[in-house]
Amino acid sequence: MVTISDLSKHVGQTVTVGGWVYNQRSSKSLVFTILRDGTGMCQCITSETDVNADVWEAANTLTQESSLYVTGVVQKDERSLSGYEIHISDMKIIQIAENYPITPKDHGIEFLQNNRHLWLRSKRQWAIMRVRNEIVFSIHRFFQERGFMQLDAPIFTGNAAEGTTTLFETKYFDQPAYLTQSGQLYAEAMALAHGRVYTFGPTFRAEKSKTRRHLTEFWMVEPEMAFFDLDMDMQLAEEMLCYIVESVLKNKMEEMEILGRDISKLEAIKGPFPRISYTDAIELLKSDKTRDMLKDMQLSRAEELKALQTEEKEITAEFNNAKKGRKFQIENRKKEISVRISEIEEDLRNIPVWKESVENLKWGDDLGGSDETLLTMQFDKPIMVHRYPREAKAFYMKKDPENADLVLCVDVLAPEGYGEIIGGSQREDDIEEMLTQIKKHELDEKAFEWYLDLRKYGSVPHSGFGLGIERTVSWICGLHHVRETIPFARTLGRLYP
Ligand code: 4AD
Numbered sequence: 256m257v258t259i260s261d262l263s264k265h266v267g268q269t270v271t272v273g274g275w276v277y278n279q280r281s282s283k284s285l286v287f288t289i290l291r292d293g294t295g296m297c298q299c300i301t302s303e304t305d306v307n308a309d310v311w312e313a314a315n316t317l318t319q320e321s322s323l324y325v326t327g328v329v330q331k332d333e334r335s336l337s338g339y340e341i342h343i344s345d346m347k348i349i350q351i352a353e354n355y356p357i358t359p360k361d362h363g364i365e366f367l368q369n370n371r372h373l374w375l376r377s378k379r380q381w382a383i384m385r386v387r388n389e390i391v392f393s394i395h396r397f398f399q400e401r402g403f404m405q406l407d408a409p410i411f412t413g414n415a416a417e418g419t420t421t422l423f424e425t426k427y428f429d430q431p432a433y434l435t436q437s438g439q440l441y442a443e444a445m446a447l448a449h450g451r452v453y454t455f456g457p458t459f460r461a462e463k464s465k466t467r468r469h470l471t472e473f474w475m476v477e478p479e480m481a482f483f484d485l486d487m488d489m490q491l492a493e494e495m496l497c498y499i500v501e502s503v504l505k506n507k508m509e510e511m512e513i514l515g516r517d518i519s520k521l522e523a524i525k526g527p528f529p530r531i532s533y534t535d536a537i538e539l540l541k542s543d544k545t546r547d548m549l550k551d552m553q554l555s556r557a558e559e560l561k562a563l564q565t566e567e568k569e570i571t572a573e574f575n576n577a578k579k580g581r582k583f584q585i586e587n588r589k590k591e592i593s594v595r596i597s598e599i600e601e602d603l604r605n606i607p608v609w610k611e612s613v614e615n616l617k618w619g620d621d622l623g624g625s626d627e628t629l630l631t632m633q634f635d636k637p638i639m640v641h642r643y644p645r646e647a648k649a650f651y652m653k654k655d656p657e658n659a660d661l662v663l664c665v666d667v668l669a670p671e672g673y674g675e676i677i678g679g680s681q682r683e684d685d686i687e688e689m690l691t692q693i694k695k696h697e698l699d700e701k702a703f704e705w706y707l708d709l710r711k712y713g714s715v716p717h718s719g720f721g722l723g724i725e726r727t728v729s730w731i732c733g734l735h736h737v738r739e740t741i742p743f744a745r746t747l748g749r750l751y752p
């Protein structure tokens with residue numbers, strides 16, 4: 256058996272491939288089957304004159320997602336999907352699929368999510384998962400090449416890491432327990448044992464809000480480094496992001512093309528990234544520059560909307576008398592227009608909300624999703640916003656020695672409106688300071704005894720960060736919502752499939 260991704264090594268040879276029918280069309284004496292086998296897609300051609308009657312009949316009974324083995328000669332063909340075609344000499348049907356629910360026509364998102372177990376087979380979803388795999392693998396490569404150890408943090412935990420409002424509570428025999436929100440606290444212990452480590456695992460947050468950025472179960476990579484200060488932490492985050500983007504651009508161009516991703520936006524992701532303090536970020540958000548940007552955006556979106564509506568009217572009028580090829584073009588263009596129009600309408604609904612959010616924003620608040628969106632729209636690279644007010648952030652962050660109201664932390668915001676993908680900080684290494692914060696956050700001191708030991712026995716400056724995999728995939732693929740970035744998304748109200 257050969258895979259479609261390997262066809263280039265078998266030109267001129269007879270091969271057998273196992274796969275599924277993605278799509279099929281036929282003329283009088285030819286059947287064109289788009290076969291997918293998980294590694295890619297390729298066109299298979301069955302010609303009535305080249306095969307026996309049984310094979311010809313079999314080819315004509317195939318339905319979408321039927322499973323089969325095909326045997327035939329591999330030919331190079333530039334115009335074909337994968338660059339190769341198979342000229343079929345034999346086929347063995349495994350199963351004829353009946354009434355596959357996901358057809359090439361448009362389906363609503365609810366329907367697709369309910370059929371996620373099948374939706375994963377669609378071309379776009381296939382491409383996204385391949386990019387996800389590339390991102391995950393590149394992260395491991397990045398850290399392993401730099402001598403980091405990958406160690407795992409527990410998933411059942413006795414204490415909160417990231418605030419008590421998003422905890423999933425469960426029972427651990429007869430004790431209360433929580434699903435982990437972050438591996439960080441454990442990573443700190445491991446860093447003091449191994450120097451440089453990273454955890455890579457599932458994390459859980461009982462997020463009660465439905466947004467395009469929130470899952471209740473998501474994957475996080477969390478490096479933690481002994482003897483790293485905040486600047487070193489930011490430098491590492493920047494190098495890692497550049498490395499990930501570079502790997503995707505190098506190895507996943509076919510997938511990017513399927514996704515219609517504007518590659519130039521990713522090619523711009525090169526260090527150094529702008530570093531901007533929280534205080535400066537607030538100032539920028541409340542400046543005329545931001546206000547003018549919103550005004551311009553509103554005007555240009557409204558204009559674009561008008562132009563698209565006019566175009567849509569024109570091509571609709573043209574449709575009835577158009578030739579077959581042109582009809583196909585018109586239908587595709589209408590789909591594109593409708594996607595773009597709903598994006599524009601969403602922006603137009605958002606602009607007043609963003610404006611209001613920024614007007615209400617004051618120094619001391621954490622940045623909300625819309626504030627982040629507005630900030631990142633003004634840069635073409637990820638930006639590193641550092642030194643937030645103590646009140647807005649987690650208990651373990653180190654006090655800024657130059658300003659007691661601030662902590663040594665960084666949020667990395669992805670461009671094009673994607674917002675926060677990384678949260679990190681230098682950790683408080685002073686035991687007295689840490690105790691004060693644990694009390695202030697009303698955390699159970701007893702549960703943190705082991706964590707405090709890390710400040711008691713050989714405390715050192717140390718730092719780390721957490722990168723959310725799904726938000727990163729969403730940004731790199733240019734997706735609208737994180738629910739498409741993970742095989743089976745867990746969001747508010749969705750536990751199936
Ligand atoms: O900023 P967060 O909460 O930071 C931490 O958990 C730290 N303990 C990490 C560390 O320093 N080791 O989360 C880190 C990242 C966010 O920037 C975001 O990318 C992702 O995790 N994230 C989510 N992704 C999807 N859905 C959610 N509900 C998420 N919450 C956080």
Ligand code: MG
Pocket residue numbers: 666675677678
């Ligand atoms: Mg955060």
